[in-house]
Amino acid sequence: MKNKNKRYLFPAGMIISFFLDGTIQFIFTPQLQSQTTIMVSHLLLLWLIMGIFYSDNKHLELWAFGIGLAFDSYYTGILGVYMILLPLIVYLTKIAYQYFEPSFFVLLLIYFIDLTVLEVSYYAINEMIGFANESVTTFISTSFGPTLAFNLVLFVILYYPISKLMESVNRYN
Amino acid sequence: MQKFFSNRRLIIILIAIIVSFSLISFSVSVRNKKSTPPLIQEFGNDVVGLFDRAVSYPANGLKSSVVGISDLLNTYQENQKLKKQVDKLAQVQVESDTVKNENKQLKKELKLNSTLTDYTSINASVLTRLPSGWLNQLVISKGSASGVKKNAPVMAGSGLIGRVIEVNKTNSKVELISTTNDSANRFAVQVTNSDGDIVNGLITGYDKTDNLLIMGQITSKKSLKKGDAVVTSGLGGTTPKGLNIGDVSKIEKGDYGLASKIYIKPAADLSDLTVVTIAQTLN
Incomplete structure (x- = not known):
């Protein structure tokens, strides 16, 4: 029974971080979005990346696909953006995983690269369909830079709790 | 390197990209039509919205209690200011009620059923905000079950903030007036x-x-x-x-x-x- 319950940690955490992203954005709007800086929380991506290294979940691309589809449908209404970006990032990170031993600094760098891929391609898609209306330079200075900084701080704070939590679940399986 | 993109993987990735691009263009093209979203998507959004309430209501409660404490500190000064305004307001209220009644009677006389100023208001709380830099969208807690319709304007406090762009059964999406979206409906x-x-x-x-x-x-x-x-x-x-x-x-x-x-x-x-x-x- 105990083992069975522990299998649900990964999906449960994923769903909670999915909702927390929106709730953080909503509650802290005055702090996160000012005239010169826009910070966006990416806890969902953080949970997925930690899942690759510390959980023994085998079907991460499928989970990423499902939660990405839900994200598109519930938050933006434009299907097909996170639906493809999240599984692709998970797939590429899994390849990188083969060459590294998981440690704090390795994950920090990999998370940095993943955030860059996600933010830049999300911006490119939105620019393509006419939803984002800013130049590349304003994107980098107002949105991209602050978002990276904010999420790396979140990573530093959350790395140990999440990795310990995921490892404690794996040991008994 | 050849392990990265073996033939089968490459084909799967290509197909996924093609599918996602066609989905994107499909979503963008149906976005401004009356009948969207499709039934399955509407159902999915309702289910997700139900779970979101479990996360967002406690968070909103926390926020309002923090705001409440900071409000408490300003109470005295505000009270003095407001007292002065209340006397004026009562008078304006009575006057506006009389004018409204008169307006209604005159409309009846003219057999005008509804004019441009008539509307019903529906109150809703905000569930969440889209975590994105430029798409300024909210999800609110009322949908077609409460009578919300697509393209209805949305107000907050003292002014207009945006427009309803998607209606599900129990929640709907609002695009803020500050959007940079080229194809948004204009006021x-x-x-x-x-x-x-x-x-x-x-x-x-x-x-x-x-x-x-x-x-x-x-x-x-x-x-x-x-x-x-x-x-x-x-x-x-x-x-x-x-x-x-x-x-x-x-x-x-x-x-x-x-x-x-x-x-x-x-x-x-x-x-x-x-x-x-x-x-x-x-x-």
Whole structure:
């Protein structure tokens, strides 16, 4: 029974971080979005990346696909953006995983690269369909830079709790 | 390297990219139609929204209690100020009630069932905000079950904040007036100057650095001053007439001296929204 319950940690955490992203954005709007800086929380991506290294979940691309589809449908209404970006990032990170031993600094760098891929391609898609209306330079200075900084701080704070939590679940399986 | 993109993997990735691009173009093209979203998507959004309540209601409660404490500190000064205003307000309230009644009777006399100013209001709380830099969207807690319809304008506090763009059974999406989306529906607005002249136009954009709305497509050259009130004009049919937007902040002559641009300071604070009101036209 105990083992069975522990299998649900990964999906449960994923769903909670999915909702927390929106709730953080909503509650802290005055702090996160000012005239010169826009910070966006990416806890969902953080949970997925930690899942690759510390959980023994085998079907991460499928989970990423499902939660990405839900994200598109519930938050933006434009299907097909996170639906493809999240599984692709998970797939590429899994390849990188083969060459590294998981440690704090390795994950920090990999998370940095993943955030860059996600933010830049999300911006490119939105620019393509006419939803984002800013130049590349304003994107980098107002949105991209602050978002990276904010999420790396979140990573530093959350790395140990999440990795310990995921490892404690794996040991008994 | 050949392990990265073996043939089978490559084909799967290519197909996924093609599918996702066609889904994106499909979503964008049906976005402004009345019948969206598709039934399955609507059902999915309702289920997700149900779970979101479990996360967002405690969080909102926490926020309002923090705000409550800081409000408590300012209470005394505010109370003094408000006392002065209350006396005036009571008088205005009585006057407006009489005028409203008279207006209703006159409409009956003329056999006008509904005019541009009539609307019903639906209150909703904000569930969440889209975690993205430029798509300014909210998800609110009322949907078609409560009578919300697509394209209805949404108010908060003292002014207009946006428009409903997608309606599910129990929640709906609101696109804020500050959106940079090129294909968003625009609000028809009018400015009344001190002489009583009316200038019509559209909200065409948003100035991010100064938090000002931009009004373009202006129809006349009547002179306007800083501080003139801007309200919705009711033209176009989906928005009732007379919803407050803000006041004129500055006026700029446009390119080649043809049309001018009017910058409007919005009355509502777009970054701090917890409860919103949907103004639903009756017809």
